[in-house]
Amino acid sequence: MIMTDVEEVEVVVAHNERATLRVGDVFLKIDADQTRTDVEVEAMAMAPIPTPEVLWRKPPALALAAVPGTALGRLGEPSTASPAAWAAAGAAVRMLHDAPLPPWPGRSLNEIASQLDSECEWLIANDVLPTDLVTRNRQVAEAALRPWTPVFTHGDLQISHVFVDGDKVTGVIDWSEAGHGDALYDLAILTLGHEEHLGDVVAGYGTDVDLDVIRAWWSLRSLLAVRWLVEHGFDPSSPGCEIDVLKSRM
Template sequence: MEEVEVVVAHNERATLRVGDVFLKIDADQTNTDVEVEAMAMAPIPTPEVLWRKPPVLALAALPGTALGRLGEPSTASSAAWAAAGAAARTLHNAPLPPWPGRSLDEIASRLDGECAWLVTNGVLPADLVTRNRRVAEAALRPWTPVFTHGDLQITHVFVDGDEVTGVIDWSEASQGDAMFDLAILTLGHEERLGDVLAGYGMDVDVDVIRAWWSLRSLLAIRWLVEHGFDAFSPGCEVDVLRSRM
């Protein structure tokens, strides 16, 4: 009998693995709607949808292993990281999904609120928040929308050797900033940025990617704390912010 592995679980959603099947349970079915439609549109490998019976979505496991984990050294090859960059470029060149992403005003307003919360509640020192808020400003500029994954962290990119076998967790896909995807992919792994950009194959503004590292970390910490994750673990979000000092 197959064992049930809890991949992730909190009060918004849970993912279970039973053998070669992943069962995703989401309280908000609009997230699942986006995920299924985005996977159908994406021009890169994605998991096969086995069946859907709300609130459960069943997906086939991808071959290979995750590119890495935040807070841990990645054992994947430079070529595998470059392949992830190439996959991101392929996605960004694809036709836009029909639904928009967050606007600049929405992101800036949320950033202000999260920074205030971090300081008011003593979660982070004010100088650390202020410095990273300034760095994050470079990301808050007009961009040409592309098809973005929206949460392209390395645990969501699967590789086998030097090839990408698929990308999972598409519930945040939307029209967005290409530099955001590249930033999430390299968050906490700055040493791999060169490999990713070599695969991406075009000039990018690295300062904007660095700005998104700060911005994304500032936005994520409260959610992580409130859902039982440790943003203070070595190499994770707080260390990303400290590296900007």
């Protein structure tokens, strides 16, 4: 594939594990771990919802076509998407969760619990967050650490990964964390920092869910994310982001 008349290369995200560049209507993903790329390509092929078209793959690069529409929103910023768009996102997630499981596993409950303990210890030992904030959110997170029936999960369903055009979902991107997982984890990541849209998402999802478990995943995800964000040059203390999510549980 030859791209002509390209005016600029946009760096979408870049750190020492992976980088994503946008060149016109093509996204180039470069990943040091080709296992993640393997998962992404296979998950997109299996998912029953709109995903980016794979244009070509030449390790370590993967070229994907841009999906139409705009992101549902971004963490730390108000979403301008309609309640119907949020409900459509919930419906798309339900369709994914009802699909056959992928052949590879996801993280086990024990792995998640062990990582949570390690991250909480690190946050306190390094004075990154107040002890009472970590302790309270660790208590809240406990509700997520229960057995669940595995479903086909996206695994990193941030609102910036869901694209809509009006009230229709046009594409879901970034599938490298897909696998077996807890359905409520996907719903929690989709609504992280946007609690006001949880009702719309659940309405679109179309079944009763345990809201306390979703809130527990908000705490758990935020506790796990802080160190990684800091070490990769991101700021979890930005307004509306992970640390504010943790504070909201106090």
